[in-house]
Amino acid sequence: MRLGSRTSRYSTGALLLCSSEQNGRVTSLAVPVSVLSRARRVANEFRSLTGVELDADVIIAGRSGLLSQTPHERISAGGATHLMRSRDGWCALTLSRPDDVDAIPALLETDTVADDPWPDVHRWVAGHHSAEFTDRGRLLGLPVAALGETRAQPPRVHALSAVTRPRVPSGLLVADLSAMWAGPLCGQLLAGAGATVVKVESTSRPDGARSGPAEFFDWMNGEKLSYLVDLDDPPGLRSLLAAADVVIESSRPAALARRGLGPADIEPRDGRVWLRITGHGTGSARGTWVAFGDDAAVSGGLVCGSADEPEFCGDAIADPLTGLEAAVAVAQSLAGGGGELIELSMSAVAATYAALPRLDETSCSAIPPPSKRASPLGADNAAVDRIVAEKLVTTC
Helix, strand or coil: CCCCCCEEEEECCCCEEEEEEECCEEEEEEECHHHHHHHHHHHHHHHHHHCCCCCHHHHHHHHHHHHCCCCECCECCCCCEEEEECCCCEEEEECCCHHHHHCHHHHHCCCCCCCCCHHHHHHHHHCCCHHHHHHHHHHCCCCEEECCCCCCCCCEEEECCCCCCCCCCCCCEEEECCCCCHHHHHHHHHHHCCCEEEEEEECCCCCHHHHCCHHHHHHHHCCCEEEEECCCCCHHHHHHHHHCCEEEECCCHHHHHCCCCCCCCCCCCCCCEEEEEECCCCCHHHHHCCCCHHHHHHHCCCCEECCCCEECCCCCCHHHHHHHHHHHHHHHHHHCCCCEEEEEEHHHHHHHHHCCCCCCEEEEECCCCCCCCCCCCCCCHHHHHHHHHHHHHHCC
16 A cells, blocks of 8 residues: 655755645645654565555655644644643643543633633643643643653563464454554554454444544545444454454553453464554553643654744654554564564654654655545444454364
8 A cells, every 4th residue: 555655855954844735725744854764764664574665754744634734833733732831841731532621620720711721721831840730630631741751762572472474464354443543554554565454443432533534534444344342242352352463452551451351361362463552651650641642742852843942743743653663563573473562652652753863854745645435333343253253263
């Protein structure tokens, strides 16, 4: 699957301008050129492992091109995340869910806030230290971040099952339990490499991106089968996970474990690769921290502008970078025989890219090609059940 054609021009400077034209309107994203350079190298590694060509420019700037939206200095491209000055630094908060907005009075220690809570939030943050803001926000389950609080680190890899022969994604069964962007992107890239990818959603909580712009949801999920499950009664899901060669999840680790659906709970399969994408990792309290792409990028220090006047970098950039890195990590694991649990943190991935030197400036165009329409919710349940039954019988 080729996600788009790249036409780039290099010039001198400190930032990259990714320009996309949609319906006559041009949008641009600011990204350090070193970030794009590394993303291109990662995309080339995916090609060497799978034979599938990817366009890193489109992966990074594709949503902006589809939706004609860009960040406005300290307001994210999607508008849900603000970068705010605190007493001792910079912080970010994302308000993309109704529950997040409902938690604002508790965050600000007040009974009510205005219909637009942002002015009150900015004033409160300006009067507090970054750690006060993030500690309080995380107690309330809010996606918050302090600028540069997360260090760069590679994926954490743990032995999970017996190693098998080297494989490529083509022909394998992938259970994609992830939502929004990073995990679904990884699943879509594996589907483009020939895997049968099953997008799993629960009856009580479908992927939130399904209710957003159809163009973006189709881009992330158009090559997948849709499988609807009840997480409180999951025998079908348990069978799917038992049959899967690759599992992708992006919920907080305890969410699957308490239902007996974690990597240690499912019948082992030789060579299975279990990919766990989190916002901030699984260690200590970080396993409970919520993150979205823009605030995770701030946590990792991946911003543009200056140290004194930072601005958002790209469009929720921790999401596409993590999805790309995750797809390569899975392909590498399969090439080595698999049998691994791989953990990637979006904020740590952002920190890895933030640590790169700031080099030249370039401009590029990046619009995804038309996508196949994603399957309606649960449309492929019967087909998935047949695939799973056949696979389990074949491997008995």
